Amino acid sequence: MIIFTGSGCPACGANPGERINDKALADIREIINYREALNVAVDALKARRLDAALACDLHRILLAGSRGMDREPGCIRTVQNFIGRDARIEHAIFVPPAPENVPRALADWEAYLYREGKDTLVQLSVLIAQFELIRPFCDGNGRIGRMLVPLILYEKELTASPMFSISAYLERHRPAYYERLLAVSRERDWNGWIAFFLRAIEEQAEENGRKTKAILDLYTEMKQTVPEVTRSQYAAATIDAIFGTPIFDTSGFYDLSAIPKESGAKILRDLEESDTIQLVQKGRGRNASIYVFPHLVAITEGNWL
Structure with a gap:
């Protein structure tokens, strides 16, 4: 069962306690694919030029499961x-x-x-x-x-x-x-x-400038909020992780932040309870839970004004 909790997700439009429909999940999958493809492109461009072959590689990632x-x-x-x-x-x-x-x-x-x-x-x-x-x-x-x-x-x-x-x-x-x-x-x-x-x-470019300022303001706010919510020595690593990847799964969060799994799990619970992050899809079996950092997504996706 896919449940969304919190005050509404700007990434997919879901309301509190509402089951996320297939279209919303598809939109989230496309966002995840886009970021993965972009990361692959950045690594590739260190050793090769942009060309049609690289476009094919990125196209394969963009359409995966989408x-x-x-x-x-x-x-x-x-x-x-x-x-x-x-x-x-x-x-x-x-x-x-x-x-x-x-x-x-x-x-x-x-x-x-x-x-x-x-x-x-x-x-x-x-x-x-x-x-x-x-x-x-x-x-x-x-x-x-x-x-x-x-x-x-x-x-x-x-x-x-x-x-x-x-x-x-x-x-x-x-x-x-x-x-x-x-x-x-x-x-x-x-x-x-x-x-x-x-x-x-x-x-x-003008809009991106406004968004950049809003992101910086949010980052300043989170530097106060996250330590208060988590009471963790890993607060700074947590902030960098959720700003780096605002839609993420638990395993990705542990890898990106380098926070031990037990401590990371508690941090995610604390952040979810405070509505700093919101659950998009609950993990089952080998599939990790997926979360969204809605305040940042709201800015980047244009729903922040």
């Missing part, structure tokens, strides 16, 4: 896909390249990725549009495409870490997002897409 997991995750498609209102290709709104043309299209994409551009943000906007229009996978192209934004910024040394995401902006402006991409395909309107994308970068 939407599209039965659609050949990590594999370049060998069938024709399309975007439409029904399952008939003749009604399609957009038809990407035929499968036999995808490897060449990705090779061209990589060549442009490695090119030194005069304006890296303009280059980034073109790269993301190209990838979205190639649609190299059977499913999950949007998810991997949006992950490429922070990774490209990171690889080109415009950010110190790959944490800059514009997914929230694109979600809020989804109709314009799709329309601008379709305009590139239909009318070669690159200027319209680039203007939209650069506006997304600018507005998301």
Whole structure:
């Protein structure tokens, strides 16, 4: 039985004592997958360049146990896909390249990725549009495409870490997002897409600045709250762990914090009783319990204003 306790979870919208539905669990799984894929990417980029092969590796992680997991995750498609209102290709709104043309299209994409551009943000906007229009996978192209934004910024040394995401902006402006991409395909309107994308970068950067301040304020608050709640010598390690991974399972918490299991279990109980963290899924058998640090998720997911 999956029970959520507390005052409501901003990650999935569950209310106190309410059974979390499958959609909410799927959303949480996607968040966990995204973080795992991002960590894998950071490690990989220490030894190799970002390319289509790495995108395949990340795609496999993103779709694990999630939407599209039965659609050949990590594999370049060998069938024709399309975007439409029904399952008939003749009604399609957009038809990407035929499968036999995808490897060449990705090779061209990589060549442009490695090119030194005069304006890296303009280059980034073109790269993301190209990838979205190639649609190299059977499913999950949007998810991997949006992950490429922070990774490209990171690889080109415009950010110190790959944490800059514009997914929230694109979600809020989804109709314009799709329309601008379709305009590139239909009318070669690159200027319209680039203007939209650069506006997304600018507005998301401003929002991220506000979120950063809110996170710092929360961190200051937790430096007082967690020691009071836990009365533990491991309070500092606990704070770093839940800020580092705000949705986590018990085994991950022990590993990340390096806190002995017995002490860690008591800390988690204390934090749950004080509503500092909330139970998402109770462990059973070999499956560890999953918790969320809702105050941080509320900030990062945009429900904090």
